[in-house]
Every structure is written in C-alpha cells, then in structure tokens.
Amino acid sequence: MSKPKKMNLNQKQNLSGWFFLAPATAFIAMMSFFPMFKALILSFKTGIGTNMTWTGISNYVRMFQDAVFMQSLKNTFFYLIIQVPIMLILALILATMLNDRHLRCKGLFRTMIFLPCATSLVSYAIIFRSLFAVDGFVNTILIKLGFLNTGYNFLGHPMSARIIIIVALIWRWTGYNMVFYLSGLQNIEYSVYEAAKIDGASPFKIFTKITVPLLKPTILLTAIMSTNGTLQLFDESWNLTFGGPANASITMSHYIYNMSFKYVPNFGYAAAMSYLILILVAVLAFIQMKVGDKRD
Amino acid sequence: MIKLKRMGQYVFLIITSLLSIFPLVWMAISATNKSADVVKGVMMPGTYLLKNLESLMNQQNVWKAMGNSFKYAIILTIVSLIICSLAGYGFEIYHDKGKDVVMNIILLAMMVPFAATMIPLFQMFSSANLLNTTMGFILPTISTPFLIMMFRQSARSFPHDIMEAARIDGLGELAIFFKMFMPTMRSTYAAAMTITFMNAWNSYLWPKVIMTDAESITMPMLVANLKAGYTTDYGVLMLAVLLCSIPTMIVFFVLQKSFAEGITGAVK
Structure with missing residues (x-):
C-alpha cells in the first residue's frame, strides 16, 4: 500500500543511476552500434555514393579472390603472431624486474621505457622511416662500422619492411x-x-608459478587490447612503409581506407572487409577469454 | 652469484631504457641540424633549429594545426571525462541486474573495430554537415567503453557510508557525485585525462577522414603531409615531429605519478 505519487528512496536512487549512465550509453549506441548496423547493410550493397543496389554476398565472395586483400590479411596476422607475444613477454619481464624492491633508479627506468608511448603514431612511424631510410641513421652507422658498403633499402624489401613495422x-x-x-x-x-x-624457489619458478597466474586477468586484458589494436593497424602501414613495397606490408585497415577514400569509393566492398575484421576481433577475443578462464 | 644476477638485471634495464629513448633523442637532435648533417649521422645538437623552424613555417601553417589539435583534444578530454565518469559511477554505485546487462553490452562495443564504423560515420557526418568541425572530431570517441570501465572499477573503492552520511545531510545524488566522488578520485581522473588527451592528440585516421579542409588539419596530419615531398628535409621533418610530441610529453610528465596510481586503481 505505498503512496502512488511519491517514489521510495530505492526507486529514486535507481532512477538517478539510469540518469547517470544514459548519456554515455546513448553515445555508444549512436556512434558504435548504429554505424555497425549500417555497415552490415552496406556490405550487401554495391555502387558509388548514394547510388547503391543490393548485391547479396558478392562483396564477401570478392574479398577472398582479391589478391591485395588476402595479402593484407596475411600481413596483419604476421604482425599479430610475431609482435604481440614478443611485446607482452618483454613487458612482463620488465615489469617483474621493476617491481623489485631493492632496485635503484626504478622511477627513471620506468619513465624511460614508457616514454615512447607519449609520441603520436604518426610521429614514431616517421621517426622509424627516417632511421631506416636508405640514407638514414641506421645505414650510416652500419656503413661506418664496415658492415655494409652501400645503404640497405630496409623499406624496399618485403620481409625487412614487415620486420621494421614489428620493431x-x-x-x-x-x-x-x-x-x-x-x-x-x-x-x-x-x-x-x-x-x-x-623456500628456495628460482626466479623462473617464481615468475611462472606466482607472477603469471596472479596477473592472469591483467595479461588477458592486455592480450585482448593488443590483438584488437593489431587487427586495426593503420598509421604505421600508411606512414612508415606506405604499405609497400607493392602492398607487401599493407594492413587491412589501410586497404579499407584506400577502397573508401583513395580509389573510386566502393563503400559496400570496404564495409564487407571491415566486417571480416569485426568477426576476427570477436572470435579471437572469445578464444582468449576461454583460454584465460581455464583454471588449472 | 647474487651480485652477478643483479648486474645482469641492471644491464638489461639500461640497454632497454636506452633503446627506448634513443629514437626520441635522435629526433630532438636532428631537429637542430640541417638535413645533410642528419644524413651524415651527426649526433650533436646543431645550430640549425631556427632555420628549420623558418622553413617549416613557410611550408605549413603550424600555428593553425597546433591550435586545432589543442582545441579538439582539450574539448574532447573534458566532455568525455564527465560523460564517462558519470556513467562508470552510475553503473557501479546504483548497480542492479538491468544496469549490469547494459554494461556488458557496452563492453561489446570495445570489439567494434574503427574500420567497421568509419564509413557509415563519414556518411552520417557529411550529411549532418559535421565535416571540418570540432563536433565532428569529438563525437565518435566522446564515450568509450574503456573509460567507463575504468571509472566503474575505481568507483568500487568509493566508501558507501560516506554516501549515506551525505544523503542524510541532504546532499542530492548529483551533488554527491560532483562534490564527493570527483575530488576523491583525482588520480583516476588524472589517468583518464592522460589517456584521453594522448589518444585525442594522436588520433590520425578519423581526422584524416573528416578534416577535408586545409584550415582544419591537426598536428599529426601536418607531420604526415610533410613526408609527401620530393627529397626529405630531415631537419624540418624531425622538428615537426618534435613539435607534435611536446604537448603529449608534457601531459605525461606532469601527470605521470597520478597516472600510475589511477591505473593501479583501475586494474584491481
């Protein structure tokens, strides 16, 4: 027999909760889920500009016959499989070392190792492109030290271009x-x-038996974030190697950008390719969560 | 034996640290040298800084790009921090079944790659006349699952009895948020601010898509445009890179301590 007009305290608080989260939720719905839904529709259409017609799954079929797209898919997975594990293991080792109470200059080491993160993606891509240019610093040093006679074209060879991106x-x-x-x-x-x-445990034992299991949730988080980031690489491919030589280092996002804004815009096909990324991200995150959740 | 191990640890850390900062040091030094010296591998600060600056100013409208970048990044950071912290707080403090479901749906948005939303967003924004505007820059990333999650985690440590006491004192729900939550969560805000400002300042793909007018470009776009020359003037290029990096470095150094604390609160 509560009074119909006056809300009780719980209801009032419950309502203010919804009020607090409404703006953020609305923006995510409008800026992520709605465009995602539109992209899905777009991926079944073909044409230029607003002049689009239904085409069924032909965009998806075309993808797997497109040599450049297959190359970009291969490149992206190459970066993912080589770079993410090396990076995460290195980060874990460094963190363990810096967590040592008896270590001196801890703050200085931490700052120096974190500093690269303060540079923009475009900036560091251009720094690395300049360092590894034919007349760049690395070649100059290698020539001075007598390892090379003339500059090696790091960015002009498929494998070395990919490795530079990973580095x-x-x-x-x-x-x-x-x-x-x-x-x-x-x-x-x-x-x-x-x-x-x-108890006499070796550092390696401590690392594998204590650190890694206790850090599991954090490792899972970083693994998912890195996988997600690698599948969406754009700036490095665009600014460091220009996707070259001859598309040998191009990433999926770079190719999608070309398809949408550089060549004659083909939004339908680009949307279909972007959906493949979405599916890959979802599948990989699902696998990582399954693996991460396993109790041993 | 223990001493040897400790030595190895230091050597590893020193080498890693030097490798980490070397490209940045090289960049800063190169900005003060002329291109020919950079190519020669000169590793000493030179006297060419002002000449490089002059030549950069002649080629590009640096002030405009700098101003744009600051405007976009600061507005996005402020708005996004308010909206996301409100939400994170709301999800945690007033949580019930319904809100937890909504939170899980929001977390799904973390997996949506930008490539998938880029084209529809471009279409939406160009028909709404948002190209080349600050609004156009900030809207897609104004609310991110990552920030919401971060604030939700840190709201977990916000003591409930303080809230009850404030309510008894007659403080409204919104007043509790602004007067009590915000000041106590300073380090979370600092961490969120660092991350958001850096992401906003550094973002490249989205501005490249919507800033079609030369007057609206950002610093990273300006840097990327420079490379499109005939022969590269490394001195000028590295100076542009340096100018583009200084603001984020300052933010990082100023907020470094609270940044680390804020992240610690968030990964608990």
Missing part, C-alpha cells in the same frame, strides 16, 4: 603494457615473493 610496434607499445603489469603486480602482496624466496 617499431614493439618499441612503441611495450612500455604501455608494462605499466598495466606493474599496476597489477602492486596488488600482489610482496610477502608472497619473500616467502617463495625463502
């Missing part, structure tokens, strides 16, 4: 992931480590 990515993102691990490590009681040391 650049590791340089830019290791510190970023390290900060997440350092924060995670701070939540682990230091006494756990001390006890393990007293």
